[in-house]
Amino acid sequence: MAKQMPKRNLEKVGLSVTGACVALVTLVVVALIFMVAQRGLSTFIKDGVNVAEFFTGTEWNLANTNEATGLPFTGALPLIVTSFAVTVISTIIAVPIAIGAAIFVVEIQPKFGQKYFQPLIELLVGIPSVVFGLIGFHVIVGAMRVIFNVDLGLGILPGSIVLALMILPTVTTLSIDALRAVPDGYRQGSLALGYTRWQTIWHVVLKSATPSLMTAVILGMTRAFGETLAVRMVIGGVEAMPEGLLDSASTITTTLTTSMAVYATGSVQNDVLWSLGLLLMGMSLIFIMIIHLIGAKGAKSRG
Amino acid sequence: MTNETDQFLQSVGSSEQGKRVSGVAISDEVILETRDVNVYYGDHHALNDTSLKFHKGEITALIGPSGCGKSTFLRSLNLMNREIRGCRVEGEILYQGRNINTKTENLYELRKSIGMVFQQPNPFHKSIRENITFAPKRHGIKDKDILDQMVEESLRGAALWDEVKDKLDKSAFALSGGQQQRLCIARTLAMKPDVILFDEPCSALDPISTLAIEDLMGQIVADRAIVIVTHNMEQASRVSNRTAFFYMGDMVEYGETNQIFQRPNDKRLNDYLTGMFS
Numbered sequence: 085m086a087k088q089m090p091k092r093n094l095e096k097v098g099l100s101v102t103g104a105c106v107a108l109v110t111l112v113v114v115a116l117i118f119m120v121a122q123r124g125l126s127t128f129i130k131d132g133v134n135v136a137e138f139f140t141g142t143e144w145n146l147a148n149t150n151e152a153t154g155l156p157f158t159g160a161l162p163l164i165v166t167s168f169a170v171t172v173i174s175t176i177i178a179v180p181i182a183i184g185a186a187i188f189v190v191e192i193q194p195k196f197g198q199k200y201f202q203p204l205i206e207l208l209v210g211i212p213s214v215v216f217g218l219i220g221f222h223v224i225v226g227a228m229r230v231i232f233n234v235d236l237g238l239g240i241l242p243g244s245i246v247l248a249l250m251i252l253p254t255v256t257t258l259s260i261d262a263l264r265a266v267p268d269g270y271r272q273g274s275l276a277l278g279y280t281r282w283q284t285i286w287h288v289v290l291k292s293a294t295p296s297l298m299t300a301v302i303l304g305m306t307r308a309f310g311e312t313l314a315v316r317m318v319i320g321g322v323e324a325m326p327e328g329l330l331d332s333a334s335t336i337t338t339t340l341t342t343s344m345a346v347y348a349t350g351s352v353q354n355d356v357l358w359s360l361g362l363l364l365m366g367m368s369l370i371f372i373m374i375i376h377l378i379g380a381k382g383a384k385s386r387g
Numbered sequence: 388m389t390n391e392t393d394q395f396l397q398s399v400g401s402s403e404q405g406k407r408v409s410g411v412a413i414s415d416e417v418i419l420e421t422r423d424v425n426v427y428y429g430d431h432h433a434l435n436d437t438s439l440k441f442h443k444g445e446i447t448a449l450i451g452p453s454g455c456g457k458s459t460f461l462r463s464l465n466l467m468n469r470e471i472r473g474c475r476v477e478g479e480i481l482y483q484g485r486n487i488n489t490k491t492e493n494l495y496e497l498r499k500s501i502g503m504v505f506q507q508p509n510p511f512h513k514s515i516r517e518n519i520t521f522a523p524k525r526h527g528i529k530d531k532d533i534l535d536q537m538v539e540e541s542l543r544g545a546a547l548w549d550e551v552k553d554k555l556d557k558s559a560f561a562l563s564g565g566q567q568q569r570l571c572i573a574r575t576l577a578m579k580p581d582v583i584l585f586d587e588p589c590s591a592l593d594p595i596s597t598l599a600i601e602d603l604m605g606q607i608v609a610d611r612a613i614v615i616v617t618h619n620m621e622q623a624s625r626v627s628n629r630t631a632f633f634y635m636g637d638m639v640e641y642g643e644t645n646q647i648f649q650r651p652n653d654k655r656l657n658d659y660l661t662g663m664f665s
């Protein structure tokens with residue numbers, strides 16, 4: 085048998101291996117942020133695209149040149165608006181259903197919840213987004229045509245519905261956890277004071293779970309905001325300001341994937357795509373900061 | 388800590404002038420009574436034929452080894468067992484002479500009159516003020532002046548007012564465990580209940596807070612009945628007028644507290660009191 089490594093050496097090896105892992109992860113994250121930021125900002129610094137024009141301009145057309153500026157049309161507002169629209173609408177659709185299901189599972193039928201509903205939900209979490217896109221394209225878009233009597237049925241509404249389906253399992257699971265974490269003593273205290281089951285759920289359980297529920301909602305929004313493939317399959321892919329919920333449109337993410345391989349590295353068109361990437365990263369940073377803020381505030385008031 | 392101690396000593400002093408519990412019966416006015424109450428959890432028969440009377444102005448202690456059915460019995464009295472899936476309560480529970488163990492009884496109105504305080508202090512994740520106004524609001528009181536008055540009255544009633552009057556809008560979680568428990572008593576007092584049920588209210592508290600709660604019980608019992616489940620024999624003998632001993636789902640012996648502790652009849656009670664088992 086090999087001689088056992090002396091204890092002190094083992095300590096040293098452990099320290100350097102784990103330390104190296106931390107250094108590597110840190111390096112990757114920093115490099116990533118740096119690269120995206122550097123590329124994304126050079127649109128404005130090197131190529132001379134106006135920042136305000138990027139955020140407020142309504143014409144996005146990388147293939148044509150604006151005679152006035154000599155640059156492609158890089159008004160990203162339609163993409164930003166569409167991204168926010170699908171994020172907000174999908175959240176509005178998914179959250180009430182998720183919280184409703186969580187109430188049923190935690191407060192009304194815990195046995196059923198644990199035995200059947202949660203495994204089912206967990207199954208849904210693992211379904212790849214392309215499957216949702218497929219369902220969206222064949223079922224939801226078709227339904228849009230029939231229900232609203234439109235030609236294509238593509239756009240923000242089917243995109244939002246697909247996204248709602250996709251974020252539903254995550255938001256539901258997190259909402260269930262949030263309600264479970266409410267101490268039973270609160271419920272008993274409330275019932276003992278003459279509140280009914282539903283009054284207790286409304287005034288005590290949901291109220292004290294609000295910070296965790298908010299976190300669930302924002303995590304859902306983060307996912308919806310960043311999702312690309314499934315949305316791309318049903319949104320229509322027209323990079324213009326949508327005129328309605330059933331007008332073909334394009335989000336930041338879908339635009340990125342469509343144009344990514346078209347323009348040469350270093351060109352204005354390529355740089356501006358990095359700017360979109362930077363924007364996405366900034367948004368997810370904001371979402372995460374909100375989550376931390378809620379967490380910190382909750383911890384403080386629990387004191 | 389010293390502050391709390393001072394306040395405690397003051398409150399002890401003030402109640403010394405009032406009536407102190409003596410371990411003997413003092414009243415024959417029955418507020419709450421059970422007749423042959425049986426409780427089942429599914430197939431498990433947890434409590435057998437228990438008949439007891441609870442008197443106005445008196446504290447009744449329920450004692451017995453862990454798992455013998457004390458909490459089960461206590462939860463029958465305000466119909467809290469109905470909130471437990473699979474739990475069934477049989478027999479008559481008479482509140483002011485009226486059987487409340489019926490399908491038509493309005494549980495939520497009833498619980499205004501029969502309050503409950505739990506083992507673990509369980510204030511809501513709200514301000515001190517909102518903890519008190521929580522129940523009155525449910526029962527339709529909206530007037531701010533009346534609510535403010537209730538807050539002060541209840542907190543004074545629970546000997547907590549002087550400690551919290553300057554921070555009514557602060558979170559209840561900022562209070563110490565003993566203060567939280569007195570807040571829970573205060574929010575129950577706001578409903579002016581005729582009966583208050585305590586399920587081991589001091590077992591999560593330090594000795595000083597425990598004495599403060601015991602003292603408080605002596606003060607608030609005057610115009611109501613109090614029932615307390617306790618593991619602490621000294622506490623039972625200190626605070627109660629009457630005591631009921633439970634053993635494995637049976638109510639084995641009941642009597643004046645002095646008698647129960649000094650001249651127990653049942654061998655199991657005697658063994659329990661002498662520490663043969665717990």
Ligand SMILES: Nc1ncnc2c1ncn2[C@@H]1O[C@H](COP(=O)(O)OP(=O)(O)O)[C@@H](O)[C@H]1O
Pocket residue numbers: 428431433451452453454455456457458459460471
């Ligand atoms: N919610 C419940 N579901 C099923 N069985 C219970 C429940 N609560 C108590 N029991 C059972 O009823 C019996 C009495 O319990 P309990 O009233 O809590 O005893 P005690 O308060 O005297 O310690 C025990 O056997 C316990 O396992």
Ligand SMILES: [Mg+2]
Pocket residue numbers: 457458459616
């Ligand atoms: Mg108990």
